[in-house]
Amino acid sequence: MASEAITAGKAPPHDxxxxxxxxxxxxxxxxxxxxxxxxxxxxxxxxxxxxxSPSGLWREPYLAGVLRFSLWQASLSTLASLGxxxxxxxxxxxxxxxxxxxxLLRAMELSLVIPSLIALFGLVAVHGRQGWAAPLWEALTGxxxxxxxxxxxxxxxHVFYNLPLAARLLLQExxxxxxxxxxxAAQLGLSRRAIWGTLEWPAVKRLLPRLAALxxxxxxxxxxxxxxxxGGPASxxxxxxxxxxxxxxxxxxxxxxxxxxxxxxCLGLWALALSRGGAPSLxxxxxxMPIKGRWQRRDALGVSQITDSLWLVALAxxxxxxxxxxVVAGLGGVTDLAAQASLWPALLRSxxxxxxxxxxxxxxxxxxLAGRGWLAARGRxxxxxxxxxxxxxxxxxxxxxxxxxxxxxxxxxLGGGWQGYGLVVLVNAFMALPFVMQVLRGALLGLPLAQRxxxxxxxxxxxxxxxxxxxxxxxxxxxxxxxYAMTxxxxxxxxxxxxxxxxxxxxPMLLYQQLGSYRWQTAAATALVLxxxxxxxxxxxxxxxxxxxHYPLSNSHRPGAFWSHADDRQEP
Amino acid sequence: MNAKPIRTALGLVxxxxxxxxxxxxxxxxxxxTYDSFVAEWGPGPGxxxxxxxxxxxCRLEFVALSGGVDLLQRLRLExxxxxxxxxxxxxxxxxxxxxxxxxxxxxxxxxxxxxLPIDWDDPVFLPYDWGRFAFVxxxxxxxxxxxxxxxxxxxxxxxxxxxxxxxxxxxxxxxxLWMKRVYGDEAPAAWEKLNDHVLTVxxxxxxxxxxxxxxxxxxxxxxxxTSPAYHMAVENTERYQAAEFAEGHYLQVETxxxxxxxxxxxxxxxxxxxxxxxxxxxxxPLGNVMYPAIDLGEERPAVFDRxxxxxxxxxxxxxxxxxxxxxxxxxLNASAR
Numbered sequence: 001m002a003s004e005a006i007t008a009g010k011a012p013p014h015d016x017x018x019x020x021x022x023x024x025x026x027x028x029x030x031x032x033x034x035x036x037x038x039x040x041x042x043x044x045x046x047x048x049x050x051x052x053s054p055s056g057l058w059r060e061p062y063l064a065g066v067l068r069f070s071l072w073q074a075s076l077s078t079l080a081s082l083g084x085x086x087x088x089x090x091x092x093x094x095x096x097x098x099x100x101x102x103x104l105l106r107a108m109e110l111s112l113v114i115p116s117l118i119a120l121f122g123l124v125a126v127h128g129r130q131g132w133a134a135p136l137w138e139a140l141t142g143x144x145x146x147x148x149x150x151x152x153x154x155x156x157x158h159v160f161y162n163l164p165l166a167a168r169l170l171l172q173e174x175x176x177x178x179x180x181x182x183x184x185a186a187q188l189g190l191s192r193r194a195i196w197g198t199l200e201w202p203a204v205k206r207l208l209p210r211l212a213a214l215x216x217x218x219x220x221x222x223x224x225x226x227x228x229x230x231g232g233p234a235s236x237x238x239x240x241x242x243x244x245x246x247x248x249x250x251x252x253x254x255x256x257x258x259x260x261x262x263x264x265x266c267l268g269l270w271a272l273a274l275s276r277g278g279a280p281s282l283x284x285x286x287x288x289m290p291i292k293g294r295w296q297r298r299d300a301l302g303v304s305q306i307t308d309s310l311w312l313v314a315l316a317x318x319x320x321x322x323x324x325x326x327v328v329a330g331l332g333g334v335t336d337l338a339a340q341a342s343l344w345p346a347l348l349r350s351x352x353x354x355x356x357x358x359x360x361x362x363x364x365x366x367x368x369l370a371g372r373g374w375l376a377a378r379g380r381x382x383x384x385x386x387x388x389x390x391x392x393x394x395x396x397x398x399x400x401x402x403x404x405x406x407x408x409x410x411x412x413x414l415g416g417g418w419q420g421y422g423l424v425v426l427v428n429a430f431m432a433l434p435f436v437m438q439v440l441r442g443a444l445l446g447l448p449l450a451q452r453x454x455x456x457x458x459x460x461x462x463x464x465x466x467x468x469x470x471x472x473x474x475x476x477x478x479x480x481x482x483x484y485a486m487t488x489x490x491x492x493x494x495x496x497x498x499x500x501x502x503x504x505x506x507x508p509m510l511l512y513q514q515l516g517s518y519r520w521q522t523a524a525a526t527a528l529v530l531x532x533x534x535x536x537x538x539x540x541x542x543x544x545x546x547x548x549x550h551y552p553l554s555n556s557h558r559p560g561a562f563w564s565h566a567d568d569r570q571e572p
Numbered sequence: 573m574n575a576k577p578i579r580t581a582l583g584l585v586x587x588x589x590x591x592x593x594x595x596x597x598x599x600x601x602x603x604x605t606y607d608s609f610v611a612e613w614g615p616g617p618g619x620x621x622x623x624x625x626x627x628x629x630c631r632l633e634f635v636a637l638s639g640g641v642d643l644l645q646r647l648r649l650e651x652x653x654x655x656x657x658x659x660x661x662x663x664x665x666x667x668x669x670x671x672x673x674x675x676x677x678x679x680x681x682x683x684x685x686x687x688l689p690i691d692w693d694d695p696v697f698l699p700y701d702w703g704r705f706a707f708v709x710x711x712x713x714x715x716x717x718x719x720x721x722x723x724x725x726x727x728x729x730x731x732x733x734x735x736x737x738x739x740x741x742x743x744x745x746x747x748x749l750w751m752k753r754v755y756g757d758e759a760p761a762a763w764e765k766l767n768d769h770v771l772t773v774x775x776x777x778x779x780x781x782x783x784x785x786x787x788x789x790x791x792x793x794x795x796x797x798t799s800p801a802y803h804m805a806v807e808n809t810e811r812y813q814a815a816e817f818a819e820g821h822y823l824q825v826e827t828x829x830x831x832x833x834x835x836x837x838x839x840x841x842x843x844x845x846x847x848x849x850x851x852x853x854x855x856x857p858l859g860n861v862m863y864p865a866i867d868l869g870e871e872r873p874a875v876f877d878r879x880x881x882x883x884x885x886x887x888x889x890x891x892x893x894x895x896x897x898x899x900x901x902x903x904l905n906a907s908a909r
Contacts, residue, residue: 062904120783129732129771130788149772227737227775228783232767234908240775244739247641249897250648250669342612407649505636509607512638515778516608518802518861520786 027371030364031390034430038393041405042259048408049253063241067261070237073151073226074219077158081215085163086204088315089170091308093200094300104312106538107319108164112435113484113534114323115491115508116224117515118527121329122322123157123229124148132321153229158222160318162215167315169211169438173203186297192304195297213273214434217266217395223494238262242398259401266396267389274385323531330528333521337529340522342510347529350490350507353425354537358486360429362478365391365436369444391437394430399494402427427495432485439481444474479545487534507533599630599836601843604643605660607636608860615859622851623843630839640742640826644670647831651675657834658843660700664825664886665745667697668893677832679844686848687867689823689884697827700847701862704821704884705746706797706814707733714791720818721754725765732771732790738900740775742824747794749892750822752899753885759899763906773907797821797880802861804875820883826862 095101111119126132127148137145147153177199185195223239230236238258246255337343368391375384394402406423455469493508505513507530514523610616620632637643640661647654652675662670670676679698686692688702707724709717714731718724724731736744755762771790774780785793797814804810828847830840846852850871853864857873864872887895 062901062908065908117779117783120779121787124783124787124789128784128787128789224775224779227740227773228779229772231772232770232907233737233739233773233904236908240737240739247645248739250645340612404645404649505607505611509636510611512778513607513611513614515782516606517611517614517859518781518799518806519613520782523782 021374023367023370023374025371026367027369027374027387030367031371031387034364034368034390034393034433037406037426037430038397038402040409041402042256042263042397044405044408045252045256045259045401049256063258065234066236066238066241069235070220071265073154073158073235073237074216074222076151077155077162077219078212078216080155081159081162081166082208082212084159085166085170085211087307088163088167088311089174089204090200091311092167092171093174094297094304095308095312098312100316104316104319105168106535107323108168109483109538110323110531110535111161111164111319113487113491114531115493115511117493117511118326118491118531119157119160119322120225120228121524121527122325123160125325125329126321127153127156132325149229150231151235153231154222154226154235157225157229158215158219160322161225162218163315164319166211166215170204170207173207174200177203182297209273213266213269214395214438216269217392220266221262221396221398239398239400243400246400246404255401255404259398262398263396267393270389270392270396271385274389326524326527326531329524330531331525333523333525334528336519336522337525340526342505343507343526343529346505346507346510347533349504351533353421353428353506354486354489356425357428357432357489358482360425361432361436361485362440362482364429365433365440365481366444368433369437369441373444388437388441391433394427395434399427399431402430403495424492424496425489428489428492429485431492431495432488435484435488436481439484440474440477444470444477475545476542479541483538483541487537490534490537491530599627599839600633601630601657601834601836601839602633602635602655603658603660603843604635604637604646604656606639606643609661610634610636613859615855618855618859619852622855623846626846626851627839627842630836632843640666647673647675652833654831654833656831657836657840658828658830660826660828662697662827662829663742664823664827664889665742665749665892665896667694667827667889670829671696671889675831675833676829677834677837679828679830680841681844681848685866688825688865690825690886692825694827697829698844698847699825699865700828700852701856701860701865702823702825703862704797704823704882705743705750706795706799706817706821706880706882707792708785708795708799708812708814709792710785710788711811711813713788717792717813717815719816721751721762722819724769724817725762727769729768731769731792733766733769733792733794734771734780734784734790735773735794736777736780737773737775738903741777743777743780743794743796744773745896746822746824748899748903749887752895753822753887754819760902760906763903767907796824796861797882798861798863798876801873801875801879802858804878805858805873814880816880816882820885823884823886825886 092101092104114122124131127145128134129145129148131145131148134145137143137147148156181199185199190198220237221239222237223243226235226237227240238261242255242258242262245251245258368387372384372387375381375387403423406427410419410423451469455465460468491508493512496506496509507526511523511526511530514520514526605616608614616634620634623632624630635656637646640663643659643661644666647656647659647670650656651673654675659670659676676696678695681698683692683698686699688699692699707717711717718727718731724733735747738744738748751762751766752759772784774784777795780793781795781799784790792815795814800813803812828844830837830844834840848866850866850868853866853868854871856862856864857868857876863876
């Protein structure tokens, strides 16, 4: 849809009036597809349900408890993730170069997309009762390490997933501050507190509402982590109740009600978040001069050297050991890999599906953002917010409801074969959309007004506008967005399990098959292959777009500097 | 940038479509089952080969879902339009619900070959394997496991077990029924005592066994009495054994059934007859790590002789259907504190 807008730019200039509406139509088309399928599947459940009475939610005291616990654990997890992410991000921003910074940033990207089964294995190996950290815990507290089970374990796992995400986004926002500000801060010799007040807090404040909404939603809808580490039915989230209603009890009405409750709570939160604060973006769209080594920050000396080191070491200790545990366990089973005939076809199948889902998510995300930009430029703030918010819809709609609803919509029958794969690709693309949009929006919407006006004056339109104005600032975000979308789809099990497969598993399905048949070693090796593929995808896509495009006209000036998009600080 | 992956995906989709269209030429039986059944090393591939050799011009296609509950739900959603000819993997606790859908046809197989610990005369559901729920323990961490439920409940609190949630897992539901059968009206009190020993309640068996038990998080996990057979036969270790409980163990029987709407009813009945033949059953013991439904004689792997042989029992499928929600609520009330 977005590419339509681009190719259509070849049309003669007198068509421009019509052309300028294309972002809107593209956005509307994406919006219709998303909201149509999302609400359509929910509607299909409601229609099938015999009699829906909202009082069902209150009649069952157990559900009120479930709701309370869901809210409580999600709030705690969000608070902990954000509270810790702020100092970590500040420390990372203050220390633009140290050994291992790149590795740490890579690990931060990885942690978001690891399948929960693998993350759980790593967390248990490190923090469990027999984990690597258990002797230390016992030496310090004198009690056996049981902190992984119960609320503390849930929060720990959610912090493992979400702190890196939050810190990564905060860091980008901090680094987006104009270079002149940092120069001034250096020249004035601002103290740590003054820098916080003038530069850091405004950037953090801009980001916090959306970040909080995103993390809260992710924690609120968490399933495997809460169930495995929760300790018992007292730790039940709405998703578990929904699973029970839909699968075991065949109570479509209750399932739809629970989904509606979840939708209302999370969308309410998103509306609140979107109405205040700016937007985070995973890649700095606005060009800033590299901070690295340019301006001596007074606050980089003294006590902060110690505190920053502590924060960074703590981050590394949180992130790396579980990943190392997965790798160590996987290496133990590597010898079995050669004998596994189904591994490579499964990997290929997963990669093709991930590419489809990634591409689709990218197209949808660009279309929604283009439509949002078009609306916002014309002062339609509410409509613009709605269009952007629709991208988050799938995040709050349980995959199980979406899957079952789609199934009902597509009846009479869904062949076990390729339609199943197609649906999985579609749903995976929807699920990746919130992340894709976070990454792209800074670059797409952050096009400085002056540049846009200049391009308008020079009548740079259509393909040329895309080629010279948009693409240079989009290529890296596009690569990162694609990496996120593809890896999220690569690790997905929840959706593919819904539709079934004709004995041709994807990589995560293969992993579950191996577990279901007691093949622990082989499963660990498969998990390692999955992890390595995810890391390789990130690196490959970053590498492909690392080089600046070749601009024949530029001799003395790099066009990057002219368009001020180049962000060389970004590690490849 | 985006066009290429999409084109590749479309190519794949088209290829798969063509493949499935071609597959329709010979008579094809579509069997819905669960994913570990069709794994490369599971019973599926061997069974497919044996059946296709037996019938000559037919094909057997497995469609893998994630578990028995998903089979039932898929059947509900698809109704008479289902693409399936047969279902493989509904256990006893799902039978009554599946029967009520009125979509299944009698199997007409000769039941005299069955070798189950209970009598079986169901006209629709044909058992293909069975097992007992049991706590598997790590003999290195727990040299003296409890010999009964009573001993487990009375053990010191630091004896931890990992169980599964009856709302999301077959084994979890199995434990719920096991406790109910043993303790009856006293079940809530027994659950309160058991909960002191529960390290955590996972959503599924895989997390419990793989992420936790094999990581040494607790010395006991809820599983099957046949689990040690795999460890002994394939991994050559005696370390993991099942604890035999004096009160007896709850049975799980997995069944096959054919749909009324099958396009090849005769072939589907052939398959059901084949289910109780050695050609099918010999893939069960180590492929599915369960007991075969017939007497395999010499062909049964020797490790199966070293498994515990406790008393076993079940509720009837109708009792489970009638009381499941009530019993789950009872468990919730005893556990959700």
